[in-house]
Amino acid sequence: MNWLLVIIGAAVGAPLRYLTDRAVQVKHDTVFPWGTFAVNVTGCLILGLLTGAASAGNASSHLQLLIGTGLCGALTTYSTFSYETLRLTETGAGFYAAANVIASVTAGLGAAFAGVSLAQAVWS
Secondary structure (H helix, E strand, C coil), X not given: CHHHXXXXXXXXXHHHHHHHHHHXXXXXXXXXXXXXXXXXXXXXXXXHXXXXXXXXXXXXXXXXXXXXXXXXHHHCCHHHHHHHHHHHHHCCCHHHHHHHHHHXXXXXXXXXXXXXXXXXXXXX
C-alpha cells in the first residue's frame, strides 16, 4: 500500500513539475532557470508545511508518503538544478550559475522553514 501512495503522488508531481517549469520559464527571457527554481522552492514550502503538520501530529504517515515522498519527490529536482547550474557555468554565465546556487539554497531553506513555522502556528 505504501508504494502505491508514492506512485500516486509522483504521478501528480512529475507532470506538475514539467508544466509549471514550462509555464514559468516561458514568461522570462533570460538564461536563469526560473522554472526549476520555482518548482524547487514550492516543493520546499510544501515539504515544510507537511513536516510542521507531522510534528504537530496532524499528518499521517500515509499523507507523508503521498505528499512528501511522492508529490514533492517528483515535483522538485536536484538533478535538473545541478545540470542547469553546470550548463550556465559551461556557457560562460558564471554569474547566473552562482546566483542560481545561492538563490535556490537560500530560498529553498527559507521556504521550508516558513512552511514548518506556518504549520506549527496553525496546528499548535
